[in-house]
Amino acid sequence: MLHDSLKIGSVEGLLSQEEITHLAGRISEGLGDGSRFDVVDRTRSVHSLAGEGLDRVKEVYEPQGRVEYDEVQPDVTKLLNDAVTRRMNDLHKVFPSARRSMDWLYVEYGAGQYVTPHVDYPFNEIAPDRPKIAAMGIVLREADSGGAFFVETGGGNALWNEDGGIKENANVHSPWFAGMRRTRWHVTCRAGDALCWGTQLVHGTEPVTAGRIGKFIGFLGA
Template identity: 75%
Template sequence: MLHDSLKVGSAENLLSPDEIDCLTSRIAEGLGTDARFALSQRQRSVHSLAGESLARVKEVYEPHGRVEYDELPAEVTGVLDNAVARRLDELRRIFPSARRSMDWLYVEYGAGQYVTPHVDYPFNEIAPDRPKVAAIGIVLHEPEGGGQFFVETGGGDALWDDEGKIRTGANDHSTWFTRMRRTRWHVTSHSGDAVCWGTQLVHGTEPVTAGRSGKFIGFLGT
């Protein structure tokens, strides 16, 4: 499983045009009736930092904000799970340990917004015996400029502990992480496409320069 968590893969046109239309409508409806998911209103985050406040977590991971819609209707998660299930055999060529999709949320970035480089980690808090193999990002809205997803790699030992696992604290809260040199690999994908990245890979997004970037984020689990 740890080998799988260091891979990158994709599934182009994972969502059909009808599914894109359905999801776009449902997300617009949900965000239009509840402001809790915008940066200024959110009282929680999918990210965390031990001993740090929510304000600090937001500052580290999304310094200029983002929408984080983490209470998705069952209709939305059902569409996403079904789309992944249709293509799971393809995804398992890259991530053989993957058996299911889970833990969906929707994120959206406007001009100047981005998420900083970080690692998701395989540990599954809800089911520790079923690790998260990879994350999956499905594009709903393409920005007019910027917003590219990226993964980062680094030679040497700085990212790894003595057991060969990704080191704790791989995010911009850690001085060792911000100081280490890494190589950035950019991804180009379009509405309906899915990109998958192992849960031990450093990843993030470039700032959106025009328009908005909207995507669903979930995990492929064992």
């Protein structure tokens, strides 16, 4: 099962143009001007660091901020889950142990904003016996330039425990991680496409250089 958490795949055209337009409208209604969900001013973040406060979390993961809209409407969640179910056969070609989608969040980046390299990890706090196999990013709006998603790999042993799982605290806050050499692979998607990356893969985003990019992020669970 956890072998799937080391894979990457994509589903082109997961959302139709009609669904993209509908979701964009619903997000606009709930998000407003975005100020209430701007990481810079928020009292919470989707990310965390053991033993560190929120300010340090923001500094490590989103140094220039981003929008995190975590109050996604039930009808939006249903539409996204239905779209994933519709293409589950395609997803099973890469992630055969995936059974469902969950935990949707909308994020948005403006010029200069990005996310630093990190790992999501398979652990599922709500249902520990049903790990998170992969994360899924569904592009709703493309940036004019920049903002590419990336994964990073390394050929040595620095990332891995003896049991084959990835080490804890794989993020730029950890000196061992920040100092290790890694190779970066860039990926771009069109609006409506879904990119899936295993929860033991190092990943992040490049800075947006013009415009804004908006995407839904969720997980595929076992």
